[in-house]
Structure formats: C-alpha cells, structure tokens
Amino acid sequence: MKITIIRAEMTHDKENGYRGAVQFEAEGHKHPYEITLQLNSLRGTTWDYSLRFAKDPGSEDQINEMEAAIESDDDLFDSLIDAAAETLPEDIEEGE
Template sequence: MKITILHATMSYTKEDGYVGQVQFRAENHRDDYEITLQSKKGKEWSYGLHFLNASGSEEEIFKMEELIEEDDELFDSLIEAAKISLDEK
C-alpha cells in the first residue's frame, strides 16, 4: 500500500524520551491518519493511531492498524519520517 507522508515531527526529553507525530495518507483510504509514536530510548516503540481531521470509517482504521502491526517496513518508515524532523532541528 502506498503511504504519503503529509507532515512529521519528533521531540526528545529525558522524562518522556522520544515523542513523534506523523500525518499520512494511505492509498485507497478516504481519510488521512495521524500516528503518535513514543519510545523511552529510541529502540522499542509504542503508538496510537487516529484519524487526522475527523472521524472516519472504523473498518478502514482497523485495516490500517493491522497493516502497521504486520508490516515492519511501513512502521519503520513512519518512525524514520519523524526522526528526520528531530535531526533537522
């Protein structure tokens, strides 16, 4: 599935570790998404996925969550998009 990154940010503090947000569009999905990423040391990541602008199809967000869980390359690309914004600061 083709993913288009719309915007990405990441910050780091000793208290929270790394916290990033990536806004993206998925091919054949009606609504855009935002994923919030968090990692204490930048190794193991947790995330929360939600619609970017308004509530969308529950079926589509479940499909996207499943894809993120199963496709390590996709998940890593979202993390990298956020990391790039941290490196640019």
C-alpha cells in the same frame, strides 16, 4: 500499502524519551491518519504508538485495516518512525 507523509515531527528529552507524530494518507483510504509515537529509553527499545484519524472521522473498517497493516508490515511502521526521526536536529540524533 502505499502511504504519503503529510507532516511529521519528533522531539526528545531525557525524561520522556522520543515523542513523535506523523500525519499521512493511505492509498485507497478516504481520510488521513495521524500516528503518535513514543520511545522511552528507560523502559526499553519498543516503540509505543496510537493511531487515529487526523481530521474527520472515518470508517472503522479502514482504521482497522491500517492498524493491521502497521502491525504486520515492519517496513511500513519503520517508514513512519523514520519520517518523524528525520525532523530531529542532528545533535540529538548523534547524541543517543
């Protein structure tokens, strides 16, 4: 599935780990999405995420389709994580 990143951000602190958000559009979908990401290094190495429509509510079928794509396509999910991670200051990326 082809996506276009609209906006991305990520922060890091010792207490909460990595937290990010990415707004993106998906080809053929009417409304943009926002995925929030969290990786708490104290709990493991698996990213937790939450997906929602970024602005206006959209169809349940389309958000279910996007959820399935994120779950089944590691490259898609990794591209969302990478978009957020690219916004971290270099000293944080190198320090972990």
